[in-house]
Amino acid sequence: MNTTLKIITCFLLLYSFGISCSEENKPNSNNNNQVRQPINPNGDTELALLMRAMFEDIQEVKKQIAAGDSISLSLDHERILTAHATEPEKAGSKEYKAFANTYLQALKSIKTVSPSQKIEAYKSLVNNCMTCHQALCPGPIVKIKKLL
Ligand code: HEC
Numbered sequence: 001m002n003t004t005l006k007i008i009t010c011f012l013l014l015y016s017f018g019i020s021c022s023e024e025n026k027p028n029s030n031n032n033n034q035v036r037q038p039i040n041p042n043g044d045t046e047l048a049l050l051m052r053a054m055f056e057d058i059q060e061v062k063k064q065i066a067a068g069d070s071i072s073l074s075l076d077h078e079r080i081l082t083a084h085a086t087e088p089e090k091a092g093s094k095e096y097k098a099f100a101n102t103y104l105q106a107l108k109s110i111k112t113v114s115p116s117q118k119i120e121a122y123k124s125l126v127n128n129c130m131t132c133h134q135a136l137c138p139g140p141i142v143k144i145k146k147l148l
Contacts, residue, residue, distance in 0.1 A: 047085035099132035
């Protein structure tokens with residue numbers, strides 16, 4: 001990666017850090033020229049930090065597939081089952097756990113399918129990110145779409 005690309009990537013990442021579930025609920029009236037409030041007044045949750053790292057990890061997976069390399073993850077995605085969230089009642093729900101398990105299955109299968117099936121498996125993986133978010137946390141969907 002050259003330096004310009006690195007800088008651009010950094011800016012994109014910094015910019016995208018402002019995205020969370022609560023984004024859609026922000027009142028529009030009073031944010032003209034105002035400094036953005038932190039998304040979570042108590043700081044970022046374990047789950048939010050994990051999700052950002054997952055985003056980057058899946059970006060790497062996309063590169064690995066494009067390069068025909070074998071898939072290697074740098075993160076334990078199973079932590080989505082235990083990480084603490086902004087709305088623990090949501091992330092502890094049966095629905096959340098079901099989405100999380102389907103996601104983890106899709107992650108496993110992307111490693112095991114034959115090379116010719118990797119691209120389809122990748123799409124279905126990102127769709128699994130999306131399904132959970134559509135149901136429980138729509139804010140980051142715009143960002144997740146960038147993985148496709
Ligand atoms: C099982 C449900 C579920 C799945 C699957 C899931 N997410 Fe999330 N995601 C959440 C929840 C809930 C939050 C809110 C975390 C919080 O605020 O504590 C979140 C937050 C995020 C955020 C915002 C983090 C921030 O900065 O506040 C991003 C980005 C994100 N997810 C990306 C992804 C990506 C990429 C995938 C797939 C690789 C994915 N998510 C899969 C439920 C899910």
